Amino acid sequence: MEPQTLSPTAGLKQPAFGETARRDLWWVQPVAVFFGLSAALAYLNWAAFQNAHYVFGNYLSPLYSPEVFGESPHAWFGPKPGWWPAWMPFSPAFLILWAPAGFRMTCYYYRGAYYKSFWADPPACGVGEPRKSYWGERSLPLILQNSHRFFLYCALLFLVFLSQDVWKALWFEDPVSHKTTFGIGVGTLVLALNLVLLSGYTLGCHSFRHLVGGNLDCLSCAPARLGAYRCSSFFNSRHMLWAWISLVGVTFADVYVRLCSMGVWTDWRII
Ligand code: FES
Numbered sequence: 625m626e627p628q629t630l631s632p633t634a635g636l637k638q639p640a641f642g643e644t645a646r647r648d649l650w651w652v653q654p655v656a657v658f659f660g661l662s663a664a665l666a667y668l669n670w671a672a673f674q675n676a677h678y679v680f681g682n683y684l685s686p687l688y689s690p691e692v693f694g695e696s697p698h699a700w701f702g703p704k705p706g707w708w709p710a711w712m713p714f715s716p717a718f719l720i721l722w723a724p725a726g727f728r729m730t731c732y733y734y735r736g737a738y739y740k741s742f743w744a745d746p747p748a749c750g751v752g753e754p755r756k757s758y759w760g761e762r763s764l765p766l767i768l769q770n771s772h773r774f775f776l777y778c779a780l781l782f783l784v785f786l787s788q789d790v791w792k793a794l795w796f797e798d799p800v801s802h803k804t805t806f807g808i809g810v811g812t813l814v815l816a817l818n819l820v821l822l823s824g825y826t827l828g829c830h831s832f833r834h835l836v837g838g839n840l841d842c843l844s845c846a847p848a849r850l851g852a853y854r855c856s857s858f859f860n861s862r863h864m865l866w867a868w869i870s871l872v873g874v875t876f877a878d879v880y881v882r883l884c885s886m887g888v889w890t891d892w893r894i895i
Contacts, residue, residue, distance in 0.1 A: 639752030641744075650748040658741040664871055671878050672717035677885040678878070682792050683811045685881040686818055686874050690785045691716045698792075723778035728871075730772035732830050733864050773831045783826060786819045796893075808895040814880045821873035825866040828859025 644650065671678075671687055678685040679696040691699045693708075694716035704714050728734055739745050746753040761769050793812040795804050826832065837843055837853030844850055859866060883889040 641754045643752040654741040675715035677882045680884040685878040687878045727775035727779045776831045818873045818877040821870040825870040
């Protein structure tokens with residue numbers, strides 16, 4: 625007699641939307657994520673549109689780095705290009721923020737978080753969904769989430785740019801003699817901490833982990849890749865934590881540079 629295979633959910637009634645047997649406070653996390661991500665999105669969009677107060681001496685806000693075109697001395701190719709449409713607002717942040725934004729939007733952790741928080745699909749694990757069938761990420765627009773690997777390449781490049789910014793943040797120009805000397809200010813530490821947090825988030829990316837450790841039959845036969853895989857796995861095991869603290873870190877770095885530039889905060893020199 626042919627063995628019969630039964631679906632593990634065969635015979636079970638699908639719960640209605642929001643229905644669950646869970647007795648814990650399952651809704652707290654999606655609600656917290658909703659407010660946390662909304663606040664971050666609101667601030668980051670506001671800051672990107674400002675096109676002002678993103679530089680303080682040798683400090684450059686990470687939201688504007690690299691500054692491809694712009695008014696500050698950090699700009700690679702000078703001020704706003706002539707081909708920029710006159711009717712369109714300009715900010716150096718517009719030219720670059722698509723990359724880190726795309727990286728976060730397509731991140732496996734954030735996907736799970738904002739699917740639950742912003743459109744309750746599902747509201748949480750073990751809680752009834754708003755629809756009966758599984759659509760997956762096999763058609764537009766969600767199939768575009770598969771571009772995450774390509775955003776990872778951009779994010780790795782951005783770590784190089786941010787490292788250069790930390791290096792520049794170590795060199796201060798004397799306002800009288802115009803000589804440049806080595807130093808460390810609180811802003812240097814803020815930009816360095818931002819780089820560390822973003823590195824922890826990026827190097828723990830699931831795609832990066834697969835990049836360094838995947839496609840091998842014998843990982844232990846390639847010691848360098850095994851080391852990179854273990855390093856990535858270390859960060860990956862706390863990917864959600866790195867995602868959040870790096871988001872707070874990059875936001876705070878912009879706030880710090882902005883308030884110093886506006887004269888609200890004083891940048892204390894440590895060395
Ligand atoms: S999976 Fe989160 S950054 Fe790649």
